[in-house]
Amino acid sequence: MTTVTTHEIRRAGPRFGAEVVGVDLTRAVDDATADELRQAFQDHKVLVFRDQNLTPDQHVAAVRIFAEPFDHPTAAKDAGNPLVYPYNVRQTGKASTWHIGGLWRSPVFAIESLTYEEVPALGGHTLWADLQTAYDGLSEPFKVLLESVGAVYDADPQNYAQGTKRSSVTETVEHPVVLEHPVTGRKGLFISTSALGLTGVSKEEGKILLDHLLRHASSPDYTIRFGWNPGDFVLWDNQATWHYAVDDYGDGARVYRKVIGVERPDAA
Structure with a gap:
């Protein structure tokens, strides 16, 4: 059955991010x-839906509203x-760095999404920055x-898999450090802490530029922070933001569960 909803979009920050109230996914x-x-x-680039308690199938259906679910x-x-x-961070480890998902492929994922099942009593928030x-x-x-500058990344998807030990880099992929968003056309930085280096400049210049870009893009001026309860669902624009899972909860x-979305072939 299709449900007709009356809902509200509540801004969560002055620049980006919102909570959606009144939609049952x-x-x-x-x-x-x-x-x-x-x-x-x-x-808003980041949307949070509280207390959804989605099943895996419902999670996939929710992502399908926005993009085509991706078989990783x-x-x-x-x-x-x-x-x-x-994902269970006690087995897979924590992703406590600023990063963009799917940098091993071109284009990267359009969106990423999470449904939370267990969260620490305190801490474990997630930060996003508006690139x-x-x-x-x-x-x-x-x-x-x-x-005219690009960034080089490891192109092996196995090295991005949860709980695996990274092998040496044998193949790379290059992404521009300024990305024109394929849907909105708006330009943004496109950089991640896993960058191996920059192209279009000397090695020494690249080190200086990369350090500056990483610090600039993670400035508190551009960030928003969300805390979680079991059942919460969040999705974000992986081509307009990057994110950081705060590791302040010890062994909690x-x-x-994650579902990834890519642009549909007929999206243009």
Whole structure:
């Protein structure tokens, strides 16, 4: 059954991020609501839906509102749905660095999403930074320079799989450090802490530029922070933001499921 909803988009920060209230994603939403959610996602880049308690199948259906769920070649898969990837940080380790998902491929994932199952009593929040606003904060001459600069990353998806020991880099992929968003056309920084180096400049210049860009893009001026309860669902624009899972909860539990989305072939 398709459910007609009356909902509210509550801004969570002055620059980006919002909580969606009044939408039950355990049931199919009507077309008008789906259109409004997609617009809200473009506007706010990070959307949080509290107390959804999605099953794996419902999680996939929720992501399908926004993008095409992606079959990851190396991620451990949920027994009930191969498009769902379960994580338990006590086994898989923590991702406590600023990063963008899917840098081993081009284009990277359009969106990433999580459904939380267990969270620590205190701590375990997640930070996002708005890479487009960070780009806006650069000087015009610096923007011109960055248009000709790329960043190089490991192209082996196995080295990004949960709980695996990284092998040496044998193949690389290059991404521009300034990305024009494929949906909105807005320019933003596109950089991650896993960058192996920059192209278009000397090695020495690249080190200086990379250090500056990483610090600039993670500035508190461009960030938003969310805390979690079991059942919460969040999705974010992986081409306009990067994120950081705060490791301040010791050996506490953090269990969640991830579903990734890529652009649909007919999205253009």
